[in-house]
Each structure stands twice: as C-alpha cells, then as structure tokens.
Amino acid sequence: xxxxxxxxxxxxxxxxxxxxxxxxxxxxxxxxxxxxxxxxxxxxxxxxxxxxxxxxxxxxxxxxxxxxxxxxxxxxxxxxxxxxxxxxxxxxxxxxxxxxxxxxxxxxxxxxxxxxxxxxxxxxxxxxxxxxxxxxxxxxxxxxxxxxxxxxxxxxxxxxxxxxxxxxxxxxxxxxxxxxxxxxxxxxxxxxxxxxxxxxxxxxxxxxxxxxxxxxxxxxxxxx
Amino acid sequence: xxxxxxxxxxxxxxxxxxxxxxxxxxxxxxxxxxxxxxxxxxxxxxxxxxxxxxxxxxxxxxxxxxxxxxxxxxxxxxxxxxxxxxxxxxxxxxxxxxxxxxxxxxxxxxxxxxxxxxxxxxxxxxxxxxxxxxxxxxxxxxxxxxxxxxxxxxxxxxxxxxxxxxxxxxxxxxxxxxxxxxxxxxxxxxxxxxxxxxxxxxxxxxxxxxxxxxxxxxxxxxxx
DNA sequence: CGACGACTTGACGTGTTTCAAACGAGGTGG
DNA sequence: CCACCTCGTTTGAAACACGTCAAGTCGTCG
Numbered sequence: 001x002x003x004x005x006x007x008x009x010x011x012x013x014x015x016x017x018x019x020x021x022x023x024x025x026x027x028x029x030x031x032x033x034x035x036x037x038x039x040x041x042x043x044x045x046x047x048x049x050x051x052x053x054x055x056x057x058x059x060x061x062x063x064x065x066x067x068x069x070x071x072x073x074x075x076x077x078x079x080x081x082x083x084x085x086x087x088x089x090x091x092x093x094x095x096x097x098x099x100x101x102x103x104x105x106x107x108x109x110x111x112x113x114x115x116x117x118x119x120x121x122x123x124x125x126x127x128x129x130x131x132x133x134x135x136x137x138x139x140x141x142x143x144x145x146x147x148x149x150x151x152x153x154x155x156x157x158x159x160x161x162x163x164x165x166x167x168x169x170x171x172x173x174x175x176x177x178x179x180x181x182x183x184x185x186x187x188x189x190x191x192x193x194x195x196x197x198x199x200x201x202x203x204x205x206x207x208x209x210x211x212x213x214x215x216x217x218x219x220x221x222x223x224x
Numbered sequence: 225x226x227x228x229x230x231x232x233x234x235x236x237x238x239x240x241x242x243x244x245x246x247x248x249x250x251x252x253x254x255x256x257x258x259x260x261x262x263x264x265x266x267x268x269x270x271x272x273x274x275x276x277x278x279x280x281x282x283x284x285x286x287x288x289x290x291x292x293x294x295x296x297x298x299x300x301x302x303x304x305x306x307x308x309x310x311x312x313x314x315x316x317x318x319x320x321x322x323x324x325x326x327x328x329x330x331x332x333x334x335x336x337x338x339x340x341x342x343x344x345x346x347x348x349x350x351x352x353x354x355x356x357x358x359x360x361x362x363x364x365x366x367x368x369x370x371x372x373x374x375x376x377x378x379x380x381x382x383x384x385x386x387x388x389x390x391x392x393x394x395x396x397x398x399x400x401x402x403x404x405x406x407x408x409x410x411x412x413x414x415x416x417x418x419x420x421x422x423x424x425x426x427x428x429x430x431x432x433x434x435x436x437x438x439x440x441x442x443x444x445x446x447x448x
Numbered sequence: 449c450g451a452c453g454a455c456t457t458g459a460c461g462t463g464t465t466t467c468a469a470a471c472g473a474g475g476t477g478g
Numbered sequence: 479c480c481a482c483c484t485c486g487t488t489t490g491a492a493a494c495a496c497g498t499c500a501a502g503t504c505g506t507c508g
Contacts, residue, residue, distance in 0.1 A: 192457080
C-alpha cells in the first residue's frame with residue numbers, strides 16, 4: 001500500500017511550529033501531515049514512486065528488501081526523530097513497514113526540494129541527513145562482514161543503546177525475527193546468542209524486549 | 225601516508241578542460257592535481273582529516289577498514305571515473321589504498337564546497353554522487369546478508385561486469401584476498417566457489433584475473 | 449482457562465573456516 | 479635457456495559455527 005493510499009484513511013494533523021523556522025525539522029512539521037500506521041503495516045513498497053519524505057514521531061520503522069525465496073534483509077531501523085524515505089532516484093529501493101504502532105510525519109518531496117533550492121541551510125541539512133544514512137550503512141556493512149554471531153549482537157546492542165538508551169537498559173521495538181534479518185542470522189541463532197551473552201554476564205534479559213547492558217566493556221571488546 | 229605527504233613526491237599535471245565548464249567532472253579536472261600511487265600504497269588512512277576529494281583516472285582503489293585482530297572489510301572498489309573520499313564529517317571513516325598502480329585526480333574539498341555553494345548544478349551533482357555511494361552500500365548490504373558463497377560471487381561478478389565490462393569478460397583489478405574481504409568470505413572459499421561456478425559452466429577462468437561470463441542467466445538466478 | 453504468537457531450547461546436518469600442502473605464473477640469476 | 483625463488487592461487491582434510499527441523503516454554507489476549 002502506498003503512502004497516498006494510506007493517507008486517505010489516516011488522521012492528518014498539524015503542529016504549530018514557530019513562523020519562519022528555517023530548519024529542516026521545523027519545515028517538516030510545518031508542511032507535513034502526521035499519519036499513523038499499525039504494527040507491520042506497509043508505509044511504502046519497493047519500487048513505488050518516492051514522492052514523500054518521512055520522519056518518525058513515535059514507534060519504529062524498518063526498511064527492508066525481500067528476496068525471491070522469502071529471505072529478507074533489513075537495511076535499517078528508524079527510531080523517533082529519524083528521517084527515512086530519502087532517495088536518489090524517483091523510486092523507493094526498499095520497502096518501509098511500521099515495526100510497532102507508529103506516528104509518522106509525511107512531507108511531499110517536491111516541497112522539500114523547492115525549499116532546499118531557495119534555502120541553503122535546508123540543503124545543508126538534507127546533505128547531512130543522507131550522509132548520516134551512508135554512515136549507518138557503512139557501520140551495517142562492517143557488522144555483516146565476517147563477524148560471528150556474538151560480535152554482531154554486541155554491535156547491534158551497542159548501536160541500539162546509543163540511539164535509544166534509557167539508563168543502561170535498551171527497550172527493543174523489534175522482534176527477534178527483525179533482529180535476525182538485520183544481522184544476517186536466523187532467529188534461533190539470535191536467541192541462543194543472547195542467552196550466551198546473558199550467561200557470560202554481559203547482559204540481562206528481564207523480558208524478551210528489554211535488555212540491560214551489564215558489562216559494556218565486554219560488549220565493546222566483541223565489537224573490536 | 226596522507227595525501228599531503230604523497231603529494232610532495234608525485235607528479236602534478238593539469239588537463240585542459242573547456243573554460244566555464246560548470247560540471248563537477250570538469251571542475252575536478254580544472255582544479256585537481258593528478259597523482260600516481262603504486263600497488264597497495266595508501267592514499268589516505270582511517271581517521272585522517274578529509275581535506276581532499278579523489279577521482280580515479282586509471283587503475284583501481286579500495287576503501288577498507290581494519291579490525292583489531294587483522295580482519296579487514298572492504299567497503300567499496302573504485303574504478304576509473306569513480307569519485308571517492310567524499311565524507312560527511314571532517315575525518316575519513318575508511319582508509320583508501322591503490323589496488324593496482326593508479327592515477328588519481330585530487331581536489332581540495334574546500335574548493336569543491338565553495339563551488340557548490342555558488343553553483344547549484346555542482347551541488348546537485350555532489351548530491352547525486354553521495355546518493356550513488358548510498359545505493360552501492362545498500363547493494364553491498366544485500367550481498368552480505370544471509371547469502372551463500374555462490375550467491376555472493378554471482379552478485380559480485382555481475383556488479384563488476386556492469387561497471388567494467390569488455391564484451392563478456394571481466395578484467396579483475398583486485399586479488400582473491402580483496403574479493404574475499406569485500407564479500408565477507410575467506411580467500412579459500414572464494415577460490416573454491418569460482419571453481420564450482422566454472423564446473424557448472426556459468427563462468428570461465430582463462431587466467432585468475434580474467435573471468436568470462438558464460439551463462440549470465442545462471443548467475444542472475446543466483447542473484448535472486 | 450484455552451489458544452495463539454513470540455521466544456527459547458534441543459539434536460542434528462551442512463557450508464564455511466581453518467590449517468596445510470601443492471600448484472602455477474612471473475621474475476632473477478646462473 | 480633453464481633452474482630456482484617468490485607470491486598468488488588452488489586443492490585437500492578436518493573442525494566448527496551456524497542453519498534447519500522440531501519440540502517445548504512463556505506471556506498475552508479473548
């Protein structure tokens with residue numbers, strides 16, 4: 001389902017930003033409509049025209065690609081504050097789905113581009129944004145290339161802690177299957193490896209979605 | 225060794241582009257000095273200030289990261305015409321080395337940025353460039369996540385064929401070790417898998433650096 | 449309370465890594 | 479011109495980490 005279709009039955013709403021707010025964040029709020037997506041609902045599909053830009057307000061989003069035989073690779077997780085859907089070409093190269101019930105700010109790409117053409121500050125922010133995506137992709141590459149399951153989980157947990165930290169605990173919005181598809185592992189290996197890390201006193205698992213980092217040094221060592 | 229150091233003993237030379245050439249390619253030639261690097265010579269190191277932008281004239285370059293225990297991940301290969309060294313922050317996040325003897329055009333980043341600030345066409349080209357890097361990184365992600373050795377090699381060969389094709393043969397500028405570090409495999413697995421693909425009549429290996437794509441359909445099927 | 453989905457655990461199979469040796473092409477010196 | 483060395487590549491055998499298939503547990507919701 002495309003963003004346009006979804007828009008027909010979502011609840012648009014506007015915030016009240018300061019006038020003449022010449023930042024990307026401010027502009028997005030000024031021009032965007034907020035939409036809600038249910039768990040596992042598609043925000044846009046691979047190959048669809050990339051007419052909109054998105055910013056996560058609450059919840060979480062994954063961008064992923066499906067292979068012909070059902071294997072799935074998750075390219076990135078997007079948490080509150082993150083922008084996604086930014087593309088070079090005219091089409092989305094990944095699909096985007098809500099991981100949990102989410103509120104997302106939606107802005108027309110043409111509007112942002114028009115803004116960037118006139119305001120170099122906005123253009124600079126857009127540059128920073130895509131450069132951040134590239135950095136994330138590079139980090140993700142490092143994670144997938146010849147690292148074992150423990151090293152992948154350690155890197156993942158440290159990344160989530162950095163982006164999503166509340167004290168020493170990480171609140172995971174995604175399922176084990178999502179983690180597996182992000183890390184290039186199976187759900188069983190993810191589960192077993194978490195159990196190993198807990199046995200090694202590197203982490204604690206009060207619930208399956210909450211992970212306490214008990215020994216960051218040990219995790220960092222795995223992340224070498 | 226940093227680009228600056230290398231510059232002291234390289235042979236700067238200028239081409240003669242048309243005057244008022246308002247394209248990035250033209251500007252790079254106008255403002256850049258060409259430098260030569262020997263096989264395995266470092267062009268810049270991880271963590272060094274990113275003061276320059278580079279364009280491969282001839283030869284080939286790899287950008288890579290080293291892990292503490294010696295494992296290496298290659299982030300990308302850069303062939304003639306490709307630009308590399310473009311960074312979001314002030315430091316290079318990967319190191320760059322020449323794979324073979326190479327000639328590289330070197331341009332001051334500040335000069336390019338000044339140009340882009342005045343000329344929106346240049347700015348747009350820079351945007352396209354970094355977006356291409358992001359696309360490549362995404363393709364690379366798909367390659368590394370839960371694909372077996374045959375699928376990785378098939379994807380790699382098709383990518384190289386697309387970027388570097390001469391008829392149906394691919395002339396590889398890089399060693400088996402470089403391929404392994406790009407694909408997240410060991411050198412032995414790369415070698416064995418190529419032998420398997422040859423036995424399956426998907427490719428031919430006249431020499432170790434030259435690969436003839438004999439059955440693209442079979443390779444594409446692996447790339448599903 | 450019962451049913452469903454998500455997660456964990458177990459036993460076994462397999463593809464890739466590891467360690468080791470052999471091979472081949474290119475270059476140098478006799 | 480051939481012997482010899484070197485470096486990259488290929489091949490072999492064994493070990494191991496992860497995948498697969500299957501059963502069991504836990505938490506949630508109706």
